[in-house]
Amino acid sequence: MNLGLGAGREVTVIGAGFSGLVSAYALNRAGYKVSIIEASQRAGGLIDTVRLEEGLVETAANALLNSSAVEELFEAVGLDQYGTLGAAKKRYIFKQGRARRWPLSFGGTLKVLWFGFKYLTSKAAVAPKKGESARAWSERVMGAEAGEYLVEAALQGIYAGDPARMSASLIFARMFEPKSAAVLRSAGMSGSLPGGVSSFAPRHTPPHKIKMKRAKLKGSVAPGEGMGQLIAALETFLKKRGVEFRFGQSAELNSEPLHPHVLATSAHAAGSVLQTISETRASILRRIEFSPVTTTTAFFSGTDRKSKGFGVLFPPVEKRKALGVLKNNFIFRNRVKKGFSETWIIGGALDQTRVIGATDEEILERIQSERSASFGRDDEIYASRTTRWPKGIPHYTLELEQEIGRLQGFEKNVILMG
Numbered sequence: 001m002n003l004g005l006g007a008g009r010e011v012t013v014i015g016a017g018f019s020g021l022v023s024a025y026a027l028n029r030a031g032y033k034v035s036i037i038e039a040s041q042r043a044g045g046l047i048d049t050v051r052l053e054e055g056l057v058e059t060a061a062n063a064l065l066n067s068s069a070v071e072e073l074f075e076a077v078g079l080d081q082y083g084t085l086g087a088a089k090k091r092y093i094f095k096q097g098r099a100r101r102w103p104l105s106f107g108g109t110l111k112v113l114w115f116g117f118k119y120l121t122s123k124a125a126v127a128p129k130k131g132e133s134a135r136a137w138s139e140r141v142m143g144a145e146a147g148e149y150l151v152e153a154a155l156q157g158i159y160a161g162d163p164a165r166m167s168a169s170l171i172f173a174r175m176f177e178p179k180s181a182a183v184l185r186s187a188g189m190s191g192s193l194p195g196g197v198s199s200f201a202p203r204h205t206p207p208h209k210i211k212m213k214r215a216k217l218k219g220s221v222a223p224g225e226g227m228g229q230l231i232a233a234l235e236t237f238l239k240k241r242g243v244e245f246r247f248g249q250s251a252e253l254n255s256e257p258l259h260p261h262v263l264a265t266s267a268h269a270a271g272s273v274l275q276t277i278s279e280t281r282a283s284i285l286r287r288i289e290f291s292p293v294t295t296t297t298a299f300f301s302g303t304d305r306k307s308k309g310f311g312v313l314f315p316p317v318e319k320r321k322a323l324g325v326l327k328n329n330f331i332f333r334n335r336v337k338k339g340f341s342e343t344w345i346i347g348g349a350l351d352q353t354r355v356i357g358a359t360d361e362e363i364l365e366r367i368q369s370e371r372s373a374s375f376g377r378d379d380e381i382y383a384s385r386t387t388r389w390p391k392g393i394p395h396y397t398l399e400l401e402q403e404i405g406r407l408q409g410f411e412k413n414v415i416l417m418g
Contacts, residue, residue: 017045049228090309
């Protein structure tokens with residue numbers, strides 16, 4: 001079913017996380033009468049900003065990758081965008097005992113350059129194959145060294161998954177999508193899950209006639225007071241435009257709804273909502289794996305100046321005790337009031353220590369041990385805040401690749417977003 005123009009038609013969004021709020025924002029601006037159902041008592045889902053005496057703590061994402069659509073969103077809700085500091089351009093990958101700006105040998109670098117050439121001249125030759133894992137794809141197109149220290153390091157930092165089980169087609173779909181799809185997405189005219197699941201916004205202009213608007217700031221952007229400020233501003237904006245929020249209410253669909261519903265919850269929650277009207281979809285959603293993630297932001301008396309920058313990624317091949325660490329003093333200005341703030345990301349699909357069940361003290365001990373081993377630091381901790389997400393990040397496995405097509409589009413007046 002195509003939603004088409006709004007014209008006052010009713011749409012219900014289930015879930016007030018970032019995906020649900022942005023869906024409501026787009027639908028409201030298109031003229032729909034939108035209501036949002038949220039099981040918890042607050043909007044934002046995983047995203048929140050905690051204010052400590054020592055500085056800000058992000059519970060999930062610390063920024064958005066900027067685009068004209070993101071820029072328009074900030075402007076609409078009345079927020080200024082702040083780009084990253086100059087030091088944040090430096091990003092490090094841990095290899096053989098130290099953090100490095102470029103972790104590849106001369107031979108490994110040549111293979112990456114060859115991949116770049118093939119990508120520009122014959123994209124299909126290096127595109128992921130059906131059923132090909134992220135590890136197998138990266139080794140095939142750019143060699144084992146680049147696969148281990150570039151691709152797998154990045155996947156650990158973004159998805160916390162197992163590269164040997166993750167689907168290259170799902171993860172890298174946007175790199176190889178048709179130009180028309182990229183234009184529509186950049187213009188803010190489509191919404192999709194990895195793999196191209198669903199699109200709800202009206203399309204009136206052929207992609208080749210859309211004039212791309214460039215964002216003023218490149219790279220990562222955030223509000224001045226953290227991502228929680230964006231959630232609060234977006235919620236306020238929607239309420240002023242007549243969007244109804246119903247917090248503390250579980251969504252139940254016992255039969256096909258009379259008007260369109262946008263499911264913008266976690267996969268497992270969506271499976272529970274759909275179980276009485278679409279058992280096939282519900283079963284697929286319930287089987288989706290999630291990688292558990294723990295983030296701890298700690299404020300130290302000192303930091304490793306040799307890795308001054310956005311942060312450090314730890315590739316799986318290095319077998320470290322963390323996925324990565326963000327150096328918050330060097331990312332956005334005015335986020336830290338005392339000491340040096342670092343956000344350590346621990347856990348993921350490959351974590352065998354079950355850190356998700358560890359106490360705050362045990363996690364801090366693990367971080368101190370890793371800082372000492374990796375950076376030679378033994379600094380005092382002024383304060384810390386740990387956030388646990390037992391089902392933090394969907395695991396885009398090869399099994400999910402086989403089934404994700406069955407989740408596409410409308411079925412019984414319900415569409416999936418996220």
